Amino acid sequence: MADGKFITFEGPEGAGKSTQLKLCAEYLRSRNMEVxxxxxxxxTPLAEQLRGILKTHSGDEKLHPETELLLMEAARSxxxxxxxLPALERGCTVLCDRFYDSTTAYQGAARNxxxxxxxxxxxxxxxxxxxxxxxxxDLDVESGFRRAGKRAETAGExxxxxxxxxxxxxxxxxAFLAIAAAESCRVKVVNAEGTPEEVFERIAEYLNELWG
Ligand code: TMP
Numbered sequence: 001m002a003d004g005k006f007i008t009f010e011g012p013e014g015a016g017k018s019t020q021l022k023l024c025a026e027y028l029r030s031r032n033m034e035v036x037x038x039x040x041x042x043x044t045p046l047a048e049q050l051r052g053i054l055k056t057h058s059g060d061e062k063l064h065p066e067t068e069l070l071l072m073e074a075a076r077s078x079x080x081x082x083x084x085l086p087a088l089e090r091g092c093t094v095l096c097d098r099f100y101d102s103t104t105a106y107q108g109a110a111r112n113x114x115x116x117x118x119x120x121x122x123x124x125x126x127x128x129x130x131x132x133x134x135x136x137x138d139l140d141v142e143s144g145f146r147r148a149g150k151r152a153e154t155a156g157e158x159x160x161x162x163x164x165x166x167x168x169x170x171x172x173x174x175a176f177l178a179i180a181a182a183e184s185c186r187v188k189v190v191n192a193e194g195t196p197e198e199v200f201e202r203i204a205e206y207l208n209e210l211w212g
Contacts, residue, residue: 001091004034005210006084006129008099011137012173013162014147015192016199020137021095023200024207028093036087039097040075044082047075055159063160065111069121072103076125085127100126101134101179101187106161109175110168130186133210135203136176137192141169 007024009017021037028035042051050071057063076099087094100122108118139147148162180187190202 004088004090004092004094005132006088006094006096007210008096008101008131008134009137010098010101010105010134010176011192012139012141012144012169012176014144014149014151015137015139016147016196017097017137019196020135020190020200020203021097023196024203025095027200027204027207028095034090034092035095036083036092037095037097038079038083040079040099040102041072042075043079043084043096046082047079050075050078055161056157057160058158065107065113068111069103069107069113069118072107073121073125076100076103076122077127080125080127080129085129088129096131099131099134101136101176104179105172105175109178110164110171132186133206134183134187135206136180136187136189137199138173138177138189139192141166141173143193144169 009021009024011017018039025035025037040047041054042048053063054068054071054075084094084096103122104115104118107113108115145166177189180189188206190199192199
């Protein structure tokens with residue numbers, strides 16, 4: 001059986017990745033495809049424990065950028081080998097909410113860690129399996145902040161990344177756009193303005209191209 005397709009959803013905070021991932025899963029399932037949805041950091045019990053540390057660690061002991069990078073990659077390594085690669089081998093389509101382009105944007109561009117090191121770790125952790133298609137849901141930082149801010153108020157939870165400065169998030173957005181420019185076959189920028197249905201129409205065009 002042919003390997004399944006691996007599709008990732010990226011973008012700044014509040015761009016609506018999770019909603020689009022859900023709509024995408026419904027769409028593909030309605031075409032009788034076997035689909036699993038997952039997320040990073042996380043996706044397995046062990047990787048979800050690392051997610052908890054990465055998202056909400058606070059207190060006197062600082063979580064250093066280098067440690068953050070290695071924990072992200074550790075979570076990814078576990079997630080790939082435990083869940084994603086076996087699912088792809090079974091012929092499942094895997095939809096993942098964030099993947100290694102987030103490491104390039106957040107730990108690379110925004111935290112300023114060496115790009116070559118990040119590229120090497122991304123490939124090592126992912127077992128050299130690249131996504132077949134990546135959507136970058138693009139939204140200006142202010143709109144993303146407003147949406148993410150509302151979400152945080154509702155959830156009532158401290159989030160280390162959402163608490164970062166505007167200039168941090170500007171660097172994240174610029175980095176995503178640069179990745180898309182450098183890898184235009186794999187990475188598609190999708191305007192995240194509009195209703196979820198309007199945004200999904202933009203995504204569906206690329207899905208139809210992928211499956212012909
Ligand atoms: P989210 O799933 O709610 O988007 O939260 C995940 C957070 O983790 C988000 O702020 C981006 C961040 N992140 C990184 O910094 N590096 C990574 O490699 C990944 C996967 C996520």
